[in-house]
């Protein structure tokens with residue numbers, strides 16, 4: 001359960017107080033506003049605020065006085081054109097602010113996306129909760145033998161049980177020591193900013209994270225991708241589901257051109273042309289490296 005009943009009641013109270021506005025409103029996003037979308041065992045994402053909608057992208061692209069065109073088809077065509085031609089600034093006119101609760105090791109990957117504004121829960125000021133990410137058995141996998149940066153088969157039997165036991169015991173022990181060091185019963189109590197250094201990377205932290213739609217798409221392209229680690233991918237997927245409801249036209253273009261599309265190098269185009277002309281092209285004759293060729297064949301056969 002990522003939130004207490006009091007926190008859930010606060011969210012419902014905020015949702016029970018709608019106000020009239022002249023600003024652009026996305027009905028799809030209004031349904032998500034403030035609500036918790038659970039991720040992993042104790043984490044979540046929730047949309048705290050947003051600015052703009054599909055029409056705002058069109059409006060900015062045209063530098064118009066009204067709210068986009070009256071014709072959805074025209075708006076969709078323009079949005080797809082913008083996405084196709086990497087004309088990205090109109091997408092920056094839309095913004096989103098999220099509240100995210102996530103394990104520290106996921107936060108370390110996430111924070112690499114520099115084009116966002118972040119404010120994190122202070123473990124100097126406050127005491128962290130006793131909450132740790134423990135993978136579900138189906139995600140407790142062995143090191144991949146083909147990909148140094150990935151996982152392979154799921155662990156099973158005594159090895160899985162032993163690993164889970166170690167993860168749980170170490171987290172509990174570290175947190176017990178954290179509490180002992182902080183305690184002021186009969187001692188001064190170590191400063192919170194120092195006591196935290198003994199905590200494991202699977203402890204949960206929280207932050208507010210604000211970014212624009214262009215940079216969010218970049219984040220989703222990298223982190224909702226199958227090459228991303230499962231534990232950050234599930235956050236990206238939860239955000240993507242909200243974005244789909246927020247800006248369905250822009251999300252459709254993103255899915256088509258970025259998530260579903262591929263970029264072709266000049267060498268790849270040349271190989272495709274030679275193949276279309278009936279030639280059998282080998283990796284050696286393609287001018288591509290083995291790695292490039294493997295990725296090319298994965299898409300084109």
Ligand SMILES: Cc1cc2nc3c(=O)[nH]c(=O)nc-3n(C[C@H](O)[C@H](O)[C@H](O)COP(=O)(O)OP(=O)(O)OC[C@H]3O[C@@H](n4cnc5c(N)ncnc54)[C@H](O)[C@@H]3O)c2cc1C
Pocket residue numbers: 112113114115116215218222223227228229
């Ligand atoms: C599958 C995967 C594996 C990874 N493995 C590693 C790893 O092993 N080690 C590691 O250290 N990282 C790793 N990363 C992180 C990766 O290298 C990037 O740091 C991360 O994905 C953020 O990407 P970004 O810089 O494009 O995004 P952002 O920081 O959000 O930037 C978005 C875009 O803004 C522009 N930009 C932002 N800041 C600057 C700047 N200062 N100067 C110029 N342009 C800027 C760039 O065009 C950039 O693409 C990995 C990422 C993925 C998805």
